[in-house]
Amino acid sequence: MKLVVLGLSLSSSWGNGHATTFRALLKAFAARGHSILFLERDKPWYASNRDLGEVDYCRLELYDSPDDLNRWRGEVAAADAVIVGSYVPDGVEVGAWVQRTAQGVTAFYDIDTPVTLAKLERDDFEYLTPELIPGYDVYLSFTGGPTLRHIEDHYGSPAARPLYCSVDAERYRPLDMPKRWDLSYLGTYSPDRQPTLDRLLIEPARRCPDRRFVVAGPQYPVDLDWPANVERIDHVPPADHPAFYAASRFTLNVTRADMIKAGWSPSVRLFEAGACATPIISDRWDGIDDLFAPGREIILADTSKDVIAALDTDAAEMGRAAQAKTLSGHTAGHRAEELEKWLIEAAESGRETFRTRKSSAA
Incomplete structure (x- = not known):
């Protein structure tokens, strides 16, 4: 063709x-x-x-x-x-x-x-x-x-x-690296995503000053108030995504409002993180449980408290389950x-x- x-x-x-x-x-x-x-x-x-x-x-x-x-x-x-x-x-x-x-x-x-x-x-x-x-x-x-x-x-x-x-399964795979952050987020700034990012990452960071967080992506307003334990990275090239996920104990998926309303709109970040066997915490929308089984392959969070509770767990097995699901149908x-x-x-x-x-x- x-x-x-x-x-x-x-x-x-x-x-x-x-x-x-x-x-x-x-x-x-x-x-x-x-x-x-x-x-x-x-x-x-x-x-x-x-x-x-x-x-x-x-x-x-x-x-x-x-x-x-x-x-x-x-x-x-x-x-x-x-x-x-x-x-x-x-x-x-x-x-x-x-x-x-x-x-x-x-x-x-x-x-x-x-x-x-x-x-x-x-x-x-x-x-x-x-x-x-x-x-x-x-x-x-x-x-x-x-x-x-x-x-x-x-x-x-x-x-x-x-x-x-x-996801390109040849490029995105688990790497043996020290964990640098407890929770990471990779995404370009979007006004309609920011309230969810505030609730599921910024507020947990404020409540957990001993934990380490990172937000990576361009176009964030210069006047945003970041807690001291939130690292900012302006851009992570795709070649460095696997290392970024490998350095994260958990990674966060945040969905745009229009996509939450429609449902069945998975972000590429879900499959990238899944292929790297990084445990995923995500906001909730219709259809996500058709892709990953909640509680077994992904954690769905509604509140800051949900995220903080997840960070207190060892979810390595969940990351491996997400990897298996990704490789079975989403490459x-x-x-x-x-x-x-x-x-x-x-x-x-x-x-x-x-x-x-x-x-x-x-």
């Missing part, structure tokens, strides 16, 4: 979770024998923070504007499938161009589904419009559950299919197989529609 992907970023993981998702997925997809062209909008904040390194599983090309995409018009037209990702700059114009140009399957890969749908409800068409959705042969969604039916019934998608995030290899399945299904559905129309015309 010849695949073209127009995504937010492959070259830089700075301030976004898209790059690690695309890297793991496309590496595994290429391992199944497919060829991939990734087109990324050249942006200064990514240009100054590129951490991809050598890549041999796809061809990465940078473009300056939607008009500049015409340099690859022939390859897009000849591709078996073309995927446009969420948050692509000028995504509406890019998506319309893809739908006009591509001859194969077209797909929208929404790595931010609940956020996207909330934006559409507010008539905020930053990278997708309701009119574009029926023009994509398949809507690949980071969110599963009832949201998929809503995308089909309300927005007219021919096929909404789940394609959760995943990049699993997602690449699912992606192949959904693209083939869309291609076959398109051929069947063509045959039906041709028969009716006759």
Whole structure:
């Protein structure tokens, strides 16, 4: 299969979770024998923070504007499938161009589904419009559950299919390292996540001055009041994620409000930590118990008291159970197989529609 992907970023993981998702997925997809062209909008904040390194599983090309995409018009037209990702700059114009140009399957890969749908409800068409959705042969969604039916019934998608995030199991694995922190959190600042972070990490840190905590990620306001026992790291490159998790007795998963509302929206951090056998403390949302068994593979916390109680336990066995669950169904290899399945299904559905129309015309 010849695949073209127009995504937010492959070259830089700075301030976004898209790059690690695309890297793991496309590496595994290429391992199944497919060829991939990734087109990324050249942006200064990514240009100054590129951490991809050598890549041999796809061809990465940078473009300056939607008009500049015409340099690859022939390859897009000849591709078996073309995927446009969420948050692509000028995504509406890019998506319309893809739908006009591509001859194969077209797909929208929404790595931010609940956020996207909330934006559409507010008539905020930053990278997708309701009119574009029926023009994509398949809507690949980071969110599963009832949201998929809503995308089909309300927005007219021919096929909404789940394609959760995943982890590169070759890169994310347990490391034998001294524990540096009792509880860690890895994530870019988000105003709607901050109250949960305050409740499940900052407040426990204030109540437990002898324990060590860390918050890693960019864009946190400079005026935030951090307790003395909370270390701040502005950015942890993906190559250093396994060491970060290995140095943590527990790690915290915090979910954005729109994703809690939708449910069935696992963060890539869940699977990264799971693959590293680091015990996970998470906020609570519908569908999380379909992924990890509470009390056996993950700890669900509602209050600061819940977190403090968890920190007093030895959860090494829970970390190993989370690792086993992750490796059994949430690696990049699993997602690449699912992606192949959904693209083939869309291609076959398109051929069947063509045959039906041709028969009716006759």
